[in-house]
Amino acid sequence: MAYEGIFISAIVFLTGMLTYLFRDKPNMAIGFRIGYTFASEEAWRKTNEFAGKAFMGLGVIMGLMSIIWNVVLVTLVMIIGVSLIIWKGYIIAKETMELEDISEPAEGIVMPLDKVDVKPYILFQLALIASYIILLALSWEKMPDTVATHFNAHGSPDRFEPKSLGAFLLPLMASAFILALTYLGRDPIALRIPRGNIKVVLKWSG
Template identity: 35%
Template sequence: MSETAFEMFVSLVLLLGGLLALAFRKRRNPLIGFRVGYTYHSERAWEKVNTFAGVFSVVYSLFLLALAFYGVSRNIFTLGVVGFVIIQLFIGLWMAKREYELDELSEEAPEKPPATGKTEGASIKPYLLTQLGFLAFYLLLVALLWDRLPERIATHFNASSEPDGYSGRLWGVIGVPVLVWLLPLVLTLPAKEPAFFARANFYPRNLGAWCLFTTVLSCGLVSVFTLTLLYNVGIVPSNVISYGVYLFLALLVFAIYRLLTVGGDERV
């Protein structure tokens, strides 16, 4: 599949998703739409948020189609897609919480489901600061080693620890790592709002354990990017990256184990 065809495919998938969100904006369901605890609890929140999500997705998909026809690089297109995800996520969550609270204050509000008992959020500030510290350390290292980096750097390695994927210096050592680092950060934020998980198929029994899991994920990802950076300046051999990945996976398994076994009142 050519680069333009791939970009058009992604844009059309986004367009279809937006149309489906609009079609189901008045019918709560477990498959289609902006589905978080707030929208499950309130018909008003479901309709308002999914109307926004549908319209925004349709409009943004047309923008992405225009980029694809114009022939922008995949890096620029990817940044556009990431921008869509971040904007829709944050605005959608803000709208969902706001509409849910307005619904609760309304005299005409429907009867709410019984409380689950999980009403207090976790203190996420230490975890967020730790994750920010990981990124700051990595970016400091990038700044110190920038002049030693080649214009094209290795960004992917096969099972034999041999590089088989390359990228430009700016995108490879800053663009991709920062975008990937955002994933665990965004996953940490819902721990402050337990209603985000309410009525979801997965609800962590201990929100502190959830934050530990996302922080370990952040640490592992930054560690792998750091080893890749050191490889590209000739400080470490490529097989060290493989060892780093194995260690990261082991720590991640431990964090998942704690997530699944720790009790709701236990300290992490």
């Protein structure tokens, strides 16, 4: 159903437009909100300018693909696109923050920030993914060629896809996206709203 893919595309485009419109001033509601962008208005501006344009471009691409592709394939494109935008935005924000000169000294005692140990969480997620792949391999031949990928409000399946897409590729792509976000959490600044003079903290923790 093309209208579902177009609807998702419109949401992605609107997200990009709002991100771009609110690129000049940090806020708590709209934009690429991570520790680095909250710590520097320049990092906020550069990151949100990039992310806004990128999300609008992704929305247009997804909209065009919705005409000839089904919503599952469009969703895969969205997962890949959003992942790349988040990663690139993180790099832009981090590099901009690190390149800025320290204009004001830190107040009080400067405490170094240690990287967050995310290994247990990553190992747990990898174990779940491996278990799913093993279960999928053992039951692959017994599975029908098409599997249900969407259910209506009554719990009845209303969309079917080839099992290679619905049972293998789509779940693994979504899992990889969550895994990447978990890995990003190892940076003590990235997923936190900083307090105080974060530039000096970065110097001590780098």
